[in-house]
Amino acid sequence: MVDYNVRLGIASATLKAVGSALQRSLTSVFKGANGSNTYYKDIMLAMLRTNFGNLNLAQDRYMYGESSTTTYTKHAEQHGFAPETITLPSGTQAHWLGRKGAKKVLVYFNGGGYVLPCSQGHMLWLDDLQKSLGPDVSALLLAYDVAPEGKYPTQLKQAVELLRYLVETDGRSPSDLILGGDSAGGNLIIGLLSHLAHPHPDIAPLSLPSKIHGIILISPWCSLTNTHTPAFITNAERDMFDARTLERWSKAFLGSDSPFAGDFYNEPVLAAPEWWEPVADIVEEVLIWAGGNEILRDGIEAFAKKFTQGFGKKGGLVNTVVTPAACHEEMILERILGYKGDSGTGSQEVVEGWVRARL
Structure with missing residues (x-):
């Protein structure tokens, strides 16, 4: 009965999404700047907004899968390579793309x-991305637990555990590591930086022997509990989701309906510039990327300003790029939608070029 109700809800959301796409297909030519940079993407974003906005947590999971490990295993099978996996002491897994013996790791x-x-x-x-960087660079994906089963700070514990394993067990130098993440993954990286500088009370401290080479934050989710900034209005028809989706996900992650559940580790926009000053002793350089059309833009820019003031004051290098006409994690969305290359915003070139220049 539960599965039937879940499927029924998904069917209803899908019908609404299809209706939204059909309507947008007729009105998109009149949108002007109030939409995506291509006709196809504009229609698909309308469909995604409606679909995400009308699902619940059970339907999210049923529709989009149970685990990153399952996705990785299927990807390896489809692309003809043998899966290679790290299993951490907690049982958490991380999966390799490229040679696990490569010196440089994303x-x-x-x-x-x-x-x-x-x-x-x-x-x-x-x-x-890993293939474009060449055989001397591998990628390692953390298959962290998802909410609501895995609530904060579960994912932060797992991220710290993976970094500890790479440095202390695998013997890798932090100077050979670049940490990257998009959206919630970007939020997780920022939380990891906070922990390295100010150990979380529920997680064992981790001291690194050298600086992490670089950090890539793609559309990082910096403000979890504030969904009323101007960008939520101006970009309402330009992005892939709206406040309904983000509120559902943040409540599941934080395990609370309270608007005051965020802290400096999970809602980095709350932290003052001084909080970020010690990070300059931990990381060499940071790229913060945002799309001009995303509803999270205000939170990203507010965080970037504070981070740059603190991290930059102590000598850290920060490059913040807001790409016009790009939506939330534009370069990844385009791959999901079947694009083989950039559709004209230049988003992929920003990220790939930044990584290449630092290897």
């Missing part, structure tokens, strides 16, 4: 509101 945390696992499109994008 340690990656996927987005999905902490509710959705790594999607097939995410995996394709990360695999493509």
